[in-house]
Amino acid sequence: xxxxxxxxxxPYEESDGYRVLVDRLWPRGLTKERVHYDEWAKFLAPSTExxxxxxxDPAHWDMFQQKYVEELNANPExxxxxxxxxxxxxxxxxxxxxxxxxxxxxxxxxxxxxxxLPQHE
Numbered sequence: 001x002x003x004x005x006x007x008x009x010x011p012y013e014e015s016d017g018y019r020v021l022v023d024r025l026w027p028r029g030l031t032k033e034r035v036h037y038d039e040w041a042k043f044l045a046p047s048t049e050x051x052x053x054x055x056x057d058p059a060h061w062d063m064f065q066q067k068y069v070e071e072l073n074a075n076p077e078x079x080x081x082x083x084x085x086x087x088x089x090x091x092x093x094x095x096x097x098x099x100x101x102x103x104x105x106x107x108x109x110x111x112x113x114x115x116x117l118p119q120h121e
Contacts, residue, residue, distance in 0.1 A: 001085060001086060001093075001094070001095070001096060001121075002017075002094060002095045002096070003085075003095075003096050003098065003114045003117055003118065004016075004095060004096070004097050004098070004114070005097070005098045005099075005100065005110040005111060005113075005114050006097050006098070006099055006100075007099075007100060007101070007102075007105065008021065008023075008027045008030065008035055008099040008100060008101050009027070009030070009101070012036040015095065016095065016097040017093040017094055017095030017096055017097055018038050018039070018085070018093040018095070018096045018097070019035075019036060019037045019038050019039075019096075019097045019099055020037065020038065020039045020040075020041050020044075020096060020097070020098055020099060021035060021037045021039070021040045021041065021099045021100075022041055022044045022045055022098050022099065022100055022109060022110055022113055023042075023045055023099075023100055023101050023109075024042050024045035024046075024048065024051070025101075027101035028101070035099065037099060041081060043075065043077040043078065043081070044072075044075075044077075044078055044081060044109075044113060045109060046064070046067075046068045046071060046109050047071060050064065050067050050068060050071065053067075056102060056103070056104055056107070056108075058104075058107055061107045064107075064112075065112050068109060068112050069112065069116060072112075072113070072116050072120075078120075079120055081117075082116075082117045082120035082121050083120075083121060085117065085121070086121035096117075098110040098113055098114055
C-alpha cells in the first residue's frame with residue numbers, strides 16, 4: 001500500500017486511490033463534490049490545542065511532530081485506521097492519498113501521518 005499526501009485544493013485524479021481528508025475542519029471554499037473524498041477522518045487530525053500551538057510556524061515544527069505522534073499513539077481510532085488501510089478490504093486501492101488544506105506542503109499533519117501510518121499497520 002502506497003501512502004501519498006496531496007493538498008485538497010489540487011484536482012482529483014483517479015490514480016489517487018482511496019482519498020482521506022485528514023483535517024479536523026472542512027477546507028474553505030470547497031464543496032464535498034469538489035473534494036471527492038472517500039473518508040473524512042477527523043479523528044486523525046491533531047487536537048485543536050496542538051493545531052493552535054503549532055500555528056503553521058516553522059519554528060514550532062519539531063514540537064508539533066513530537067506532540068502529534070504522541071497524540072496518534074494514544075488514539076485507538078488512529079491505530080485502527082492504520083490497520084484498516086493495510087487490510088485486504090482496501091486491497092482494491094493500490095494507493096491511499098491523505099488530503100490536507102495547509103498551504104505549507106512540507107510542514108503539516110499529513111506529512112507526519114504519512115510517516116506514522118506504515119509503522120502501525
